[in-house]
Amino acid sequence: MPKPPGDYRAVLLDIEGTTTSIDFVYEVLFPYARRELPGFLERTWGEPETRAAVEALTAQAETDILSGLEEVPPVPADDPDDERRAAAVRNALWQMDLDRKTTALKRLQGLVWDAGYAAGALRGHVYEDVPRALAAWKERGVPVYIYSSGSVAAQKLLFGSSEAGDLCELLAGHFDTTTGPKRDAQSYRRIAELIGLAPRDVVFVTDSLDEAWAASAAGMDTCLSMRPGNPELPEHPFPELGSLDPLVAAAR
Ligand SMILES: [Mg+2]
Known part of the structure; x- marks a missing residue:
């Protein structure tokens, strides 16, 4: 050799x-984002970074629907807050199921991980x-x-x-x-x-x-x-x- x-x-x-370890990403980071996302959105809904990340998710969903991708959960911009949060979670989980790497998803996951690291829940x-x-x-x-x-x-x-x-x-x-x-x-x-x-x-x-x-x-x-x-x-x-x-x- x-x-x-x-x-x-x-x-x-x-x-x-x-x-x-590859496992860290798939067995720690991804499940953490999945599990914490609903609570994170609720806690940080008023914060500009969260709002911007959800806007990006809405735009991505619109692009995906227009491009003919099937079963895209929409994230309508004019929904009431609690419905918009639920829609954002559905869309993000759907993207995670497909292991997609869209900038919008990465941005939202990044915010959840950021909070987790800051709280000492992730290392x-x-x-x-x-x-x-x-x-x-x-x-x-x-x-x-x-x-x-x-x-x-x-x-x-x-x-x-x-x-x-x-x-x-x-x-x-x-x-x-x-x-x-x-x-x-x-x-x-x-x-x-x-x-x-x-x-x-x-x-x-x-x-x-x-x-x-x-x-x-x-x-x-x-x-x-x-x-x-x-x-x-x-x-x-x-x-x-x-x-x-x-x-x-x-x-x-
Ligand atoms: Mg590698």
Whole structure:
């Protein structure tokens, strides 16, 4: 098996399946949003962020209905408050059932998670080697960036209120899909440019083979994260990492 690279000047990390268990997202975060949404809407109904998120849901539902999607629960803007809340919950749950990633749904879920983290009811899962690796890279002056399909705001919540405390200060920056899709090589070129390095100076760690090929096509060194519960991968040419420790140890 190929060895992890040592000649990198920055690290780019995926979250799900890399720093954090895939289960955390599907077994903690998503059920939490599902369970807490009705109460959250009731408690925060007067707040501008909540109203804006529900407006976005209404607009998304209208778009979905116009596009011919079936069984879309509408979220009529002129309903009385309690009916509008119930409609918003129906629509959000329907989207969650379909595992949709619309901006409107993410925005609403983000608000619910935000409240959960702030109340201490949620704490972001990170594997035990992650805080150690981040601290070691910080110490060596190697900046670490995150690139995840979760929004930058959600990333900051996860790392800011992690099981190991606030890890945000160990991170140099965050990227999400507003920079580009994770399976597109161009996204990795753009990230390298934003970091101010050549792609070959950046090592990317992910559990996704598609993402690994995209980053590799852009010229980044790429390692595949092999965490418990990650899906099995077909044969590939990339170094495999059971934790971040070997990548820290390889740094020159
Ligand atoms: Mg992943």
